[in-house]
Amino acid sequence: MAERSNTRERLIRAASELFWAEGYNRAGVNAIIRRAEATSGSFYHFFPTKEDLLLAVLARAEGRIKRLFSPTEFGKIIDPTERLFAGLGVLRQELGRGAAEFCFPMAALSAELSDTHPRIRDGMASVLRVWVRAIQSLLEEGANGIRNERDLKTEAHLIFAAVEGAALQAQAFQNLDLFDESLIRLHVLVRSQPDDAEFSEGFKGEFEPPVQQENATQDWRSW
Amino acid sequence: MAERSNTRERLIRAASELFWAEGYNRAGVNAIIRRAEATSGSFYHFFPTKEDLLLAVLARAEGRIKRLFSPTEFGKIIDPTERLFAGLGVLRQELGRGAAEFCFPMAALSAELSDTHPRIRDGMASVLRVWVRAIQSLLEEGANGIRNERDLKTEAHLIFAAVEGAALQAQAFQNLDLFDESLIRLHVLVRSQPDDAEFSEGFKGEFEPPVQQENATQDWRSW
DNA sequence: ATGGGACTAGATAGATTGTTCTAGTTATTT
C-alpha cells in the first residue's frame, strides 16, 4: 500500500539534474536510471513514460518555487525587492551546484518539446505562471499600490525572462559570472525604477496605460 | 572548382529552423535532409558531421547579427537606443516566422551541448560576444561617454539575457505576447535609466565602481 | 570528346533510444 522505497524520489532528482544539464532528448532513460542507481524495471513501475517523469519533475518544482521567496525563508529581509534578489541568490547557488530544482531555466526544454508533447507544454506554462506570480506579488508589495497591476506584471515577466536567459548563458559557458553580471544590472534597474514610474507610463506621449501598451506593441510589428 | 548548387545553403537554412524548433538532438539528420530537399549523400559531402552543420549555422549568424543594428538598415533612426529596439523588432518578426537566423536564442542548444561538444561551445561563445558587443556599442553611442564602460557591458549582457529568455518563452508557448511584454518593459527600463546613472553607480554606498561590483557579487554568494 | 572534380542518390551499417517482458525479491496483511 504505502510506498516502501525512495526510488521514485531518486529518479526525479536524477532526472532534474540531467534534463537541465543535457536537455530532454540527450538525457537518456538509461543514464537517468544509472544516476539514480535504479533499473528500468523500477523506472517503468513508477512512470509510464519518460515524459511522465518530466511532468513529475515540474510538479515538484512548483512547490519549491512558491517557498523560495516566502518571508519565513528570509525573515530578516523586510524590503520585498531585496527579498526577491535574495531568493534569486539561492537560485544562483543551485546553478553552481549543477542542480535545477526550481525548474526555472526550463524554457529551453519547453521549446524543445512544446510541439510534440502538449502535456509538457501545459506543465511548463503552469511553472511559468507560478514564477511570474511570485515575482509580481513581491513587486506589488514594494510598490504600495502606486503602480498599476499591468505594469507590474510585465515587469515580472521581464525579470523572469532575464533570469532565465542569464542562467542559460551561465550553464552554457560554465561561468557564473555571466549570471552575476546580468543580475547585478537587473538589480540596479529595478531598484532605480519606481521613481520614474510616472514617466515610464506615458513615455511615448500616450496617457491611458492600456492604449499605450497597444501602441508600443504596434511599434514592434512595424519594423 | 566553384560550387555549383545551393544545397549547402539549403541545408544550413533548414538546420537553423529545425535546431531552433526542436533542439539539436531531436532535429535528426534525416529530417534536416528532407526539409532541405537533399539526400544524405549531399549532406555528408558538405559537412563531415552533424556538429559541423551547426557550426556553419553559427558562423553564418554572426554576419547577420553584425548587420542587424547597422545604421544603413535603419537609416531614419538616429537615436541609438531606438535603433537597438528596432533591430530587436526585426528579430521578433523572425521569431514569428519560426526562423532563427540570428542564432540568438541558442543558449538553449549550447546548454544542451557544451559538455560534450567543445567546438560548439566555442562557436556559441563567439556568437554571444558578437551580440554583446553590438548592443554595447549602441549603448555607448547613446551614453556620450557619460557612463563607464563596465556598466555598459553589464547592461548589454542583461539586455541580451532578457531578449533570449523572452524569445524562449515565446517559442515554448507559441505566443509572441510573452516576448512583447518583456521587451516593452525592457524598453521602458533602458530608456528611463541614463538619468540615474550616477545613482546606480553607488547605490550600495560604495564609490569606486569596480569595488562596488565586487561587493554586489559578494551579496549573491552570501545568501 | 574526354577526364576529373563537384555533387547526388539511396541502401545499409552499427550504435543508441524508449519501452516491454518475464522472473524474481521483499515486506506487509490476513
Place this chain on the structure above:
DNA sequence: AAATAACTAGAACAATCTATCTAGTCCCAT
C-alpha cells in the same frame, strides 16, 4: 504460513539515430 501487493532485475525488442558506402550524374577545362 500463505497470499498479496510493492518493488527490483536485466535481457530483449523495435524504432530511430548518425554516418558510411558504392554507384552514379552533371558540368567544366583541357
